[in-house]
Amino acid sequence: MPKNSNKSREQLLTEMEELRSRLEETEEVLRAIQNGEVDALVVTRPVGEQIFTLQGAEHPYRVLIETMNEGAAMLAPDHTIMYCNSSLAALLQVPLERVMGTQFEHYFRPGDLPLLNRRLQCTPSTCSGSEELTLVNGKGDEIPVLLSSCTVDIAGSPGVGVVVTDIRTRRHAEKTILRLNRLYAVLSGINHAVLHISDPDDIFREVCRVAVVLGAFRLAWVGLLDKKTGMVQVAAGSGETGYLEGIPLSVDPVKPETIGSLACSIREGTYHICNDLLDTDSRRWRERALGHGLYAAASIAIKQGGEVVGALTIYADERNFFDSQQVELLQQMGSDISFTLDNIEAGVLRRKAEQALQRETVERLQAVEELRLKEQMLIQQSRQAALGEMIGNIAHQWRQPLNNLALLVQQPPLFYDLGAVNKEFLAGQATKAMEYIHHMSRTIDDFRNFFKPDKEKVDFRVHEEVTRTLSLMEASLKGQEIAIQVVALEDPIINGYPNEFSQVLLNILANARDALAERAVPHPKVVITIGTERDRALVTISDNAGGIADDVMTRIFDPYFSTKGAHQGTGLGLFMSKTIVEKNMGGQLTVRNLADGAEFRIEV
């Protein structure tokens, strides 16, 4: 030691003292570390300060692991459980002390073992993430878990630390969401159906179809209730409909063929859930359900106008499918279908009302058209009747002059044989013949004028028109030996259509004539008075034919009403007369009985 040899004794003593002090300090630190009083050491190195944790720091981690909800374990390289926390023991349903020393693989489903081993053999670089596995606990229950792992050094040997998380709650939530999604899909399908379909049977079919296709239910069917019999008829079905075959379905709880959910939902007008179809005393029903893979059912009442008319029943392929969260959706389905039925019913009623209205309108139009045609026919018939009357009158008017002409023209040969024909004789014959011919010609003119329609209203004298009308009927009245008396108290002027007025007179006179003839009244008589009353022209025509019976009086102006029999009367004359006086002339035509006959009053 050439270098040290140069140091003094004092220097060496100082250095030794310094070393002793540093040794004591080190021994102090070690003692503290051994007592667990040090968590970490901070060592100043040329590259900076470095923190070293010490073994004594595991205490808080132990506390953390023991109190966490997840299961945790430390596995030996052969996967023997060296340590596990109480949460894992609880999950495994095995006492903590019995878990230690068992093989970790022992608690997993055999099928999951390859996955488990791969996970446990991971290296620090590959052990990120986690694996979903199924754990089988001491009671045999299968529990879905999430397993994460990491390699650890156990007393110099490589071990594996595992954390096991129970994911049952998450799985349940996921399942619930899936089920709700199925029901949402069905509800959505139903809503689509009710918006686009207007026939109840088609809606039922579509509802069942979407329940099976979109909702993945095993069976869906709609039953309609026959209130009289209490039996339910299948209106539509989809899926495992064989389940329903041959069953007389009743809502009577006493009858053996009752389907519980269906009967309850219909009876109570709400929904009913049976989450375990196999839980029944009826072996027949149990086998039937099993045979079709049906494990749970929900029935929702369908209403129309507030009354239960049937139910939609859907079946799931697993027990406990329906829970409280789905009730709201089921109720929504029921109310959507019911609402639609009400809408359809309202639509049907509306359409019926519209059709009825349409029919009524058509009927009214037809009635109006019929009335119009009838009126036209009336007018036509009335004209024909008037024409017939006129022809009758012409015949009467012509018969006498025609007969006289015949007598005249036959005279020359007769008198020629007697040698009495000379120029004077022939001239006399010709003059007489021409008189008859002129008379007949005038008659024709009179009738032609009468038939000429009045183009416009004119002022005419009532007396003149009465005289003209009487002249037209003269022969016909004379033929019946009817005495005609005209009493003109005044000679009022009427503004109107003279021919129409004359037609009214003619109709009334013809009626009087016919009544007098029919009743063979001795000394038949017709009296016509002309005057004014309350500034209106008044013409009365009365006869002595005995008057009009009460039942006839009320209908005498009705169209087609006649007492003359089918061959003689059309029943139109007085109807047309009243129409002419009251509608065309703004007057009034009435009739009453006097002491010995009827009196017609024309007021214009």
Added chain:
Amino acid sequence: MADLQNAPTWKLLLVEDDKDTRELLLTILRAKFPDLDIFTAVNGRDAVEQFKALLPDVVVTDVNMPEMNGLEMAGVVRKIKPAVKIVVVTADTGKDALERAMREGLAIDHYVLKPVDFQHLFHAVELCLAELAPV
């Protein structure tokens, strides 16, 4: 045909309300049957009165007349003198009424339709006279 020369003078009553017709018929009947005593009446009632006074053998009458028609008058005179021959002159439209009256018991010997054909009228009157004439 009976020998009219030796026959008694028959009386004929012509009943017609229309003056022209009455005069025309009277003219031709007088021309054709100059040996007949021909009288006229203007209606049924007048005819009955004259019939009672004259008791004619033949009556030629119109039907439609005021006061009393020809058929009614015929019934009356038939009762007064059952052997009277009655010829009714009627329009075709009056034929129904005439036949109805005959069915109801009115005895009419002949009828002639209007317009009157001389030959028909003369034939009817001649038949009446032949039936009256003693065989």
